[in-house]
Amino acid sequence: MKLHPILAALRKHKAGTVLIALQIALTLAIVCNAVFIIGQRVERVNRPTGLDESNLFLVSQQWVGAPSADNADGVEKLDAMQREDLAALRQLPGVAAVAPTNSLPLLNSSWTGSVSHKPGADLGGKGDIRTAYYFTDEQALSTLGLRLVAGRNFNAGDVQHQGFRDQRDRPVAIISKALADKLFPDGNAVGKVMYSDGSNAPTTIIGVVARLQIPSIGSWGSSFAWYSTLIPTRLDGGFARYAVRTKPGQLDAVMRAVAPALYKVTPMRVLDDDSVKPFSEIRAKAYRADIGMAVLMGVICLILLCVTAAGIVGLTSFWVGQRHRQIGVRRALGARKIDILHYFQIENLLIAGVGVVLGVVLAVGLNMWLMTHYEMTRIPLLYVVTGVLAMLAIGQGAVFVPARRASNVPPVEATRAA
């Protein structure tokens, strides 16, 4: 089929042609970028924390009228209270392991610092690597379900305790593999020493876990999202968090038993509905904004595509109606039904083709603008190519019904007055 008659006909419908092409271009630009954003969010939400997240919950509680953590005496008292709580939780039926911790991945409450090869390094200086600390004890690995890839676990002898504010040497630590690789690119970090937070006392790395995310998922922590350090130290203050792993299937039962068990130790504490949370809830809360954004973008894209498809159907239907007689003439002169169908399909392909070329330019431009104003990376070619193909397919799908109607115009139309 020759393109010339199609182009000649389109020249008669300049405004309509331009509008459809423009609509396709805009739709492509918006949908490409929106789907890219959705993809980024989904990827972010799906990344594993490194924990075994099932059968895990967190208890956050505060004591009322607790001793001050300012003096050694108060710290000892607070530590005794914490040990009592831990013992009570560990005795509950259905509990597999319990560890005190200052935070968990996705909890967005973090204690960050930096580690270095050299002692007494300046904070934030060169050669420093930022990290987030988890202060915990010898049951941390089994409670959190972390996989040890090198070295050994903490033992009871490694565990110290300190007041929240106190500075204490950290003789041993377990670090995440990402941090180990960053500190010692040659591998084998176990047995080597690092210095944390500008301290002069060395910290020996006794183990490496496969993966452990830091508590914050905010953009400020994205540069060290996987650089975690586990310190075998109970922190003593008026506030304590306990991570609890239950035996499979006993999560709900154990969660219900926590408050009575802790109140039995001492009723002088604040424990409310928010205090006992399964990890699934922590995860849902951390990412709810991302999921909401992805869903919203998805819905808008879907409606946008529907509107554009409906617009193509509407305008083509109008053209078919307008050209009834010409179609009849062509049929009378020997054109087959399939020729008429192809005519409209090729016409749409031409318009959509111009639209997607413009759309690709707009999509890349929009992506570049977003990159300067928001945290966004360059859009991968795959998204654009998929978008182009999808747009052309939608155009063909939308044009099919009116085009078929056109092909059914009988040759006798040629003899009728319009």
Place this chain on the structure above:
Amino acid sequence: MFAYYLDLALRSLKRNKALTALMVLAIALGIGASMTTLTVLHVLSGDPLPGKSAQLYYPQIDPQDLKGMMPGKEPPEQLTLVDGLNLLHAARADRQALMAGGSAPIDPGKADMDPFYVETRYTTTGFFPMFDAPFLFGHAWTAADDEAKARDVVIARSLNDKLFGGADSVGRTLRMAGVDWRIVGVLDQWRPNPHFYDLTTGSYAYAEQVFLPLQTMVELRLDRNGSSDCWGNGGGGVGNILPNDDCVWLQFWVQLDTPAKAAAYRDFLVHYSQEQKALGRFQRAPNVRLRNVMQWLDYKMVVPDDVRLQAGLAFGFLLVCLVNTVGLMLAKFMRRAAELGVRRALGASRRALFAQLLIESGVVGLVGGLGGLLLAMLGLWLVRQRPSDYAALAQLDTSMLFTTFALAVCATLLAGLLPAWRACQIAPALQLKSN
């Protein structure tokens, strides 16, 4: 004439129900989506204290040591306790208040109520008049109470309702953090949005439930929330431990009624920095900032990026819907070329035809706008169901309601312009002949 055109428009729209429905739906969806997101953006970037925010300033000075100094770098976003008290006592502004956020356990002293935690604000007497906080009962504590480290509190209405059943509780005792406090005032409903005076405890946080003198808090070492930034050997302080002098952790606001006073206050901050440097406390050259409320919110970028992105997306969506409507309207008008040709031949002017067609697109816009309004209300309801801290704020106000309609009608009239103009260009003779 208008009524006749309206009648013609309705007839024409009825003739092509599917096309009309498609146009109305596209407009409604576009308007609904953009109004929902625009309302959220409008609420979140709103002025917390309309009429007053231009006179409230947030002074920043730079007390850090020389490590990590870079020219042009912003000074810290909060103050140390020493500087805060110095600036407060200097009292160079029309009003001033130094503050920090925290939380404290309340013992209701009733058998049927467990102890619970409330958010607290430790501040100074200037806070209430400066921020126009409305009193339901009683009044603020005095400057003398501040210095005397009085055990006075002002509580929020919600707490008053919870503990005292809404009665005037002034003069009664509140047992909090193991200390007896005298209630001197009860605030009425008050929730400035954003929570501009302390963004470190949440940009859209509710106002605190208990207010008490800052210096009393320092003496009693009450629990503190929010952020602290330290340098040198500074320790941030956790729980009931205060950050030390190498840490900034306090917010300081001043009221300066005229631009001249603001300029003078800026000079004062520079002068203060020089003086502190001469005394050996400061090491850096004076580096001060003095932003008013809206400048501060802008600088801190409180409006979430996602909300901006959503609004941008929704307007892109509206644009596509409008292009779509232009195309459909064009098709519709051109199809009626014959009818328009007859009217022209019978003596209707181009202008009359143009008006008729514009009214037709206006009707589509109006109905679409109405549908868009309903969709926007549905959209905002959906936003309110989401668990974000600003969800409850997503309400349509009158100005946004008005904007919705204006946007819808303007947009469709604009969309109707090109098709109507094109349809009017048809030569009547040609149209009549071809039929």
